[in-house]
Amino acid sequence: MFYANNVTRYGRTLGVSGVLFLVLVGWVQAGDKKLVLTGSSTVAPLAAEIGKRFEKLNPGVQIDVQSGGSSRGVNDARVGLADIGLVSRDLKREEHDLKSYSIAYDGICIILHRSNPVQALTKEQIVGIYTGRLTNWKELGGMDRKITVVNKAEGRSTLELFLHYFGLSNSQIKAHVIVGDNEQDIKTVVGNPGAIAYVSIGTAEYDQGQNLPIKLLPMDGVAASSANVKNRSFPLMRVLNLVTKAQPVGMTKQFIEFARSETVYDLVKEQYFVPIAATK
Amino acid sequence: MTSSKSSTLYLSPPRSDLCLALGLRALAALGMALLLAIVVSLLLEAGNVFGEIGVLRLLTDTRWNPTEQGFGLAPMAVASIASSAGAVMLAGPIGVGAAVYCRFYCGPRQSQWFRQMLGMFAGIPSVVFGFWGLTTLVPLIANANPPGASLLAGTLVLSMMVLPTIALTSYAALEALPLNHLLAGHALGMRRGTIVIQIALVAARGGIAAGMLLALGRALGETMAMLMVSGNIVQVPTSVFDAVRSLAANIELEMAYATGTHRSALYACGMVLIAVVGLSTLLSHRLTEGARNA
Amino acid sequence: MLRRFNIYRVSELLYPLAALTFVIVFALLIGDLFSHGWAYLSWDFLTQEPSRSGRAGGILPVLVSTLMLLMVAMMVAVPVGLAAALLLSEASRKRTVLARSLGISIDILAGVPSIVYGLFGNAFFSVYLGLGFSILSGGLTLGCMVLPIFVRTVESGFLAVQDDWPQGAAALGLSKWSTLVHILLPAAAPAIAVGLVLGIGRALAETAALIYTSGYVDRMPSSWLDSGRALSVHIYDLSMNVPGGEPHAYASALVLILLLLAINGGAAWLTEHLLHQRIQRS
Numbered sequence: 001m002f003y004a005n006n007v008t009r010y011g012r013t014l015g016v017s018g019v020l021f022l023v024l025v026g027w028v029q030a031g032d033k034k035l036v037l038t039g040s041s042t043v044a045p046l047a048a049e050i051g052k053r054f055e056k057l058n059p060g061v062q063i064d065v066q067s068g069g070s071s072r073g074v075n076d077a078r079v080g081l082a083d084i085g086l087v088s089r090d091l092k093r094e095e096h097d098l099k100s101y102s103i104a105y106d107g108i109c110i111i112l113h114r115s116n117p118v119q120a121l122t123k124e125q126i127v128g129i130y131t132g133r134l135t136n137w138k139e140l141g142g143m144d145r146k147i148t149v150v151n152k153a154e155g156r157s158t159l160e161l162f163l164h165y166f167g168l169s170n171s172q173i174k175a176h177v178i179v180g181d182n183e184q185d186i187k188t189v190v191g192n193p194g195a196i197a198y199v200s201i202g203t204a205e206y207d208q209g210q211n212l213p214i215k216l217l218p219m220d221g222v223a224a225s226s227a228n229v230k231n232r233s234f235p236l237m238r239v240l241n242l243v244t245k246a247q248p249v250g251m252t253k254q255f256i257e258f259a260r261s262e263t264v265y266d267l268v269k270e271q272y273f274v275p276i277a278a279t280k
Numbered sequence: 281m282t283s284s285k286s287s288t289l290y291l292s293p294p295r296s297d298l299c300l301a302l303g304l305r306a307l308a309a310l311g312m313a314l315l316l317a318i319v320v321s322l323l324l325e326a327g328n329v330f331g332e333i334g335v336l337r338l339l340t341d342t343r344w345n346p347t348e349q350g351f352g353l354a355p356m357a358v359a360s361i362a363s364s365a366g367a368v369m370l371a372g373p374i375g376v377g378a379a380v381y382c383r384f385y386c387g388p389r390q391s392q393w394f395r396q397m398l399g400m401f402a403g404i405p406s407v408v409f410g411f412w413g414l415t416t417l418v419p420l421i422a423n424a425n426p427p428g429a430s431l432l433a434g435t436l437v438l439s440m441m442v443l444p445t446i447a448l449t450s451y452a453a454l455e456a457l458p459l460n461h462l463l464a465g466h467a468l469g470m471r472r473g474t475i476v477i478q479i480a481l482v483a484a485r486g487g488i489a490a491g492m493l494l495a496l497g498r499a500l501g502e503t504m505a506m507l508m509v510s511g512n513i514v515q516v517p518t519s520v521f522d523a524v525r526s527l528a529a530n531i532e533l534e535m536a537y538a539t540g541t542h543r544s545a546l547y548a549c550g551m552v553l554i555a556v557v558g559l560s561t562l563l564s565h566r567l568t569e570g571a572r573n574a
Numbered sequence: 575m576l577r578r579f580n581i582y583r584v585s586e587l588l589y590p591l592a593a594l595t596f597v598i599v600f601a602l603l604i605g606d607l608f609s610h611g612w613a614y615l616s617w618d619f620l621t622q623e624p625s626r627s628g629r630a631g632g633i634l635p636v637l638v639s640t641l642m643l644l645m646v647a648m649m650v651a652v653p654v655g656l657a658a659a660l661l662l663s664e665a666s667r668k669r670t671v672l673a674r675s676l677g678i679s680i681d682i683l684a685g686v687p688s689i690v691y692g693l694f695g696n697a698f699f700s701v702y703l704g705l706g707f708s709i710l711s712g713g714l715t716l717g718c719m720v721l722p723i724f725v726r727t728v729e730s731g732f733l734a735v736q737d738d739w740p741q742g743a744a745a746l747g748l749s750k751w752s753t754l755v756h757i758l759l760p761a762a763a764p765a766i767a768v769g770l771v772l773g774i775g776r777a778l779a780e781t782a783a784l785i786y787t788s789g790y791v792d793r794m795p796s797s798w799l800d801s802g803r804a805l806s807v808h809i810y811d812l813s814m815n816v817p818g819g820e821p822h823a824y825a826s827a828l829v830l831i832l833l834l835l836a837i838n839g840g841a842a843w844l845t846e847h848l849l850h851q852r853i854q855r856s
Contacts, residue, residue: 045628148422270627304657315683405805405806408827416606452730486733487733527687547690
């Protein structure tokens, strides 16, 4: 009997407090002004920070940023699931029904392990490595070690830009490891002195500054650095874009203008990208 | 339990019994509805594949290149099965051994601590395991045999992830054994080791098998960790040092931009995983027939 | 008595070895996390909002979102799981069609990849039911993932209860409800505790499914329909997506582990005291 009473007593207290908590916390917010942005996970952190600053300047507004990939950003913008899409490349020909607004620039460079004696690679050598023609570093004047080719997964904008620049198709590439994110590229190279990969310059510069054993190779004679992305001399660049279905109006317009304004250049630089006006 | 039709001593079941029966069935029906929704939606999404491409091609195509009409998922299926089975085979003995240790060989205090540790391990996100694998395990393997990101790395990381599941479920199974069985062994003069092997493990084999099955399911479905340490190259592995791509990792990598037939093919990957788990379950039920009611 | 090679004696050496292997693996991983993350753990870290994409500030909103997600997931998984486990354990003795199909569905679900749960959750909860990227959507999806684990574990517990106990209860005239509360649940309490631990562990460990359902927003959630970032997603973002996010990723992982300790301890305490384990197995 004592036992049954305890169970009911515990049960009752738990039940009541649970319901109270739910009611208090679960009060559904009436429709605030909200913008939804989805797309590239590269752009997402930047968009989220810009969104937070925008929210501070415009109280009552919510900017929700989700990830899911550039293609998702394009699709969601097109069907209206998102107000703005985040895309880490230029729009393709079949996507030109959408409007795009760039908010930052980024370069893509080849990285090697710091202990790799090779200092530079020509376009032909890179193509040779990635198509499997060259398989050992000693063929390039380096150490006797197998080359571990690191490629990005299909559908990533970095891959598409890389392929476009070197005139390759994905099926021509003979990779040993395929990665999903930037950091995975870098970690793979850090852990394997024979690896070669291509990553965003900003991220690579940062990690190099943190004393990770990587080095950025120059592309076509131009050193890989944010400075060279800024003055537009680095050959392999990509644009980070906000895309919308139609001409943006109202809050969407405000946000896009805000994201392209000078007030957020510091946020862009914090993410190790290059702000747009700086390249003019 | 009360036969309500024939007995002369007919006692009407208390109202709480009816409420309980209804409530249980309602909740279970809800559960079933949910499960049904999941299974049906998967079938619908994967359905296109069977119409347009046909199951045979999924198995016999030589490449996985959906944008260029290559739908051979056999290499990935092999990778998933090999890594998961390997993980369970590796973690199984260790997990069961640890559970036996906890239950029969160490004091109650240490046992409590140990299970706390297991519980902690069970909740560590897959991304943490993947990250550790990427930064510690893969370079180690790369030193021995590049590229490092390989079937071996995937299997090792998966076995770490399923170890707590096996250990905890085996512990629960061992703890639920009636003391009578064990005391009978003592009475017969068996030493502890003999009791464990001849009595405890045999009687608990149903629960232990259930745990292994859960572990297998978790290993097959693991996405993030495999993505980070197994190399993601679609090929049938000829050695443990080869990079492989598991079915789950494939779905994660390609779903973001897949459309139409490609999308259905990815869902078909999911269905293959489910089929593997279904088959293993059937197998394990056969093998432990009767153990469940011991 | 001649001493001869006795396999059972030898086997006794293997058990502590197995336990030791686990402890070594545990120490390797947790040690790695501690060495990298301990320096960044502080009261501020737990109570502030993230800034600079999570590289500065703290993780308070993420913690709150995670706890809310966990709550929804367990509120779905525990009642449904207990009911399903009870039905399954009873029915495996009777082998009804309902029970077999339930059992098969549970087994199927145990093998579904986490990413597929994410896609299903997105399609069903977020889009079809209109919940959008929300904690509710994420919690329900997590509940679906935890359900098979919980059911299987608890079912083993119920099955292990000797037949004569419910029969004795019936002989004493106890109603089914009383049998359940006073005998079955306490007898299966250790299995329920393990089920809770594994279920909560699974829920907190899940990353892929949550990215598509509860989302990426790291703001403090003000309702169940708000998008909220789970701790595991935060760790993923910081370690793989944000350059320079690693220190805080390690610190967040440590917080997760401490959270697990607290929750598991709570779950164990709860099962002990609510189920008043006064049952001596004999």
